[in-house]
Amino acid sequence: MSTHSSGETWSVNTPGAVNVSFDGRPLVAVPGQNIGAALVSNGITAWRSTRKNARPRGLFCGIGVCFDCLVTVDGEANQRACLVEVQEGMEIEGSCPDQGGRA
Amino acid sequence: MTPIVSADVAVVGAGPAGLAAAVAAAESGAAVVLVDAGAQPGGQFWRHRPETVVPEQEGKGHHGGRTYLDLRARFDAARGRGRITYLPGLQVWMAQQLHPVQGDDAGFTLRTTPTAAVAALEASVGTQTVVARRLVLCPGGYDRQLPVPGWDLPGVMAAGGIQAFIKANGILPGKRFVIAGTGPFLLPVAANIAEAGGKVLAVLESSSPTAWLPHLRAAAGVPEKALEGAEYAAVFARHRIPYRTRSIVTEVLGTDHVSGVRTARVDADGRVRPGTERAYEDVDVVGFGWGFTPQMELPLSFGVQTRLDADGSLVGVVDERQQSSVPGLFLAGEVTGVGGATLAVLEGLAAGTAAAGGTVLPEKTAARHRRFAEAMHRAHPVPPAWQDWLVPETIVCRCEEVTARQLTDARESLGARDTRTLKSFTRAGMGWCQGRVCGFAAACIGAGSGVAPTAESLSGSAKRPLAAPVGIGELAALETTDN
Structure with missing residues (x-):
């Protein structure tokens, strides 16, 4: 299945699920999704806070250019969530002191 | 020691230009190495769902999808014959010329690092060093951005980032969208969102359709673009997407996430027309795109001759064979002028x-x-008065959180009129993205309101000693191999 129809998403047609964790919390992702998409589709739209003003950040450029979406993946810091595909058992960590979805 | 792969021709980038270059070089009899940061061929334009999960891709939903399938078949065949060595998941962090003075016999070395340092990334083949007699750089580009108040809130994305998200994941990054900026690219982004089930509250285009009038001959030269436009018009009508010209987002609203936008009508220079302000509420994603910025750090690292293109971007100068001012170094795609996939x-x-x-x-x-591309650039300029939209507190450099006030202060009090001086005084462009996102805006602010940035200032922001972040181990290994 490579096309989508109105009102549907591809994800519902993709069999299986990938179990990952975000800051210790279990999340279900779709095979082939990148980490950014897995977080956003679980309602998490910010996962990093800026160094100076502690402002929330998530996806911005979506293609690996801006580095706004950095996460720690299985202990590897500074990985771009928009580029790394989810894998079963992946442990994802953000760096937002006040974790969670949007306000 | 890092493994070395040798070839006649090395190609960087597997988007429309790079895929075509690799295929053409291989079919002309060369041994080719194709290095790409992505996990699979296609680049941004032909980005598609992971082939490991969705093996049968139809190329549908992509303009030029048939071209992709044709190139892809030829690419796969050339790989099968051993003519193309494909290295996905690798970024070039340094490119060097081996014998800079020997003209035609010059060769090139590419040092690479994995796009993601995650062991589980199946596509990654491990770090390689590529050595080749000729080099074709096709690094593409990314959405050009102009900061406005609130653009650093989560939920604000590059217009192309929204499209990439849909293409790669098959889902939407939100529910209710406003798309703003300039250029025909906003149309497919909005159409993709609507077709995937999202609500596009408005597309705000800063230019006006009348801006095309002086360029109709150029537009008529590429009739397929008119057909493409008609398809988008049909999608807009079907989904009732309002397309508002001479309109901009003046502010993104929200505390910790986008909640809405303020908009206004503007004059031909981009000045807000008082009394035209309105607000959109209950917005969760805002997409901005002001044309594209070609990814110039690799061409610049060789000192290629550059020029300012009609859209104000810094691009490489090439001859009719796409050869740059450096013998043996070829450029193709957006780095020679933003002109689309065809x-x-x-x-x-x-x-x-x-x-x-x-x-x-x-x-x-x-x-x-x-x-056609030149006509498009002239019809969809960055509005000269865009700096009027900033308030002093607006973040311009997202990485280092440098404000508009800090930049204008550096310009006014310290005489910082180019990106390099602005960077040393304010840190704008010194963070993770190395000025990729704020470089154009910082160059504009240095030049002053209404003044277009110079090639020197844009080049100052796009010259990056390391073309990609690289670990200290890789730097150390470089010392050892070169000694």
Whole structure:
């Protein structure tokens, strides 16, 4: 299945699920999704806070250019969530002191 | 020690230009290495769902999808014959010329690092060093951004980032969208969102359709663009997407996430017309795109001759064979001028053929597409008065959180009029993205309101000693191998 129809998403047609964790919390992702998409589709739209003003950040450029979406993946810091595909058992960590979805 | 892969022709980038270049070089008899940051071929334009999960891709939903499938088949065949060595998941962090003074015999070295340092990334083949006699750089581009108040809130994305999200994941990054900026690219982004089930509250285009009037001859030269436009118009009508011209987002609203936008009508220079302000509420994603910025750090690292293109972007100068001012170094795609995928493919084919020593015939189609691209750039300029939209507290450099006030202060009090001086005084462009996102805006602010940035200032922001972040271990290894 490579096309989508109105009102549907591809994800519902993709069999299986990938179990990952975000800051210790279990999340279900779709095979082939990148980490950014897995977080956003679980309602998490910010996962990093800026160094100076502690402002929330998530996806911005979506293609690996801006580095706004950095996460720690299985202990590897500074990985771009928009580029790394989810894998079963992946442990994802953000760096937002006040974790969670949007306000 | 890092493994070394040798070839006649190395190609960087597997988007429309790079894929075409690799295929053309291989079909001309060269041994080719294709290095790409992505996990699978296609680049941004032909980005698609992971083939590991969705093996049968139809190329549907992509303009030029048939071109992709054709190139992809030829690419796969050339790989099968051992003519193309494909290295996905690798970024080039340094490119060097081996014998800079020996003209035609010059060779090139590419040092690479994995795009993601995650062991589980199946596509990654491990760090490689590529050595080749000829080099074709097709690094593409990314959405150009102009900061406005609130653009650093989560939920604000690059317009192309929204499209990439949909293409790669098959889902939407939100529910209710406002798309703003300038250029025809906003149309497919909005259409993709609507077709995937999202609500597009408005597309705000800062220019006006009348801006096309002086360029109709150039537009008529590429009739397929009109067809494409008609398809989008049909999607807009079907989904009732309002397309508001001479309109901009003046502010993104929200505390920790986008909640809405304020908009206004503008005059031809981009000045807000008082009394035209309105607000959109209950918005969760805002997409901005102000044309594209070509990814210039690799061409600049060789000192190629550059020029300012009609859209104000810094691009590489090439001859009719796509060869840059550096012998043996070819450029194709957006780094020679933003012109879209069809042109990028034609340039890639020419560059790949020439790099392999083949004969390149003059291309009338490419010339038509270049004229169209120039007309498009002139009809969709960055509004000269855009800096008026900033408030002093607006973040311009997202990485280092440098405000508009800090930059204008550095310009006014310290005489910082170019990106390099602004960077040393304010840290704008010194963070993770190395000025990729704020470089154009910082160059504009240094130049002053209404003044276009110079090639020198844009080049100051796009010159990056390391083209990608790299670990200290890789730097250390470089010392050892070169000693």
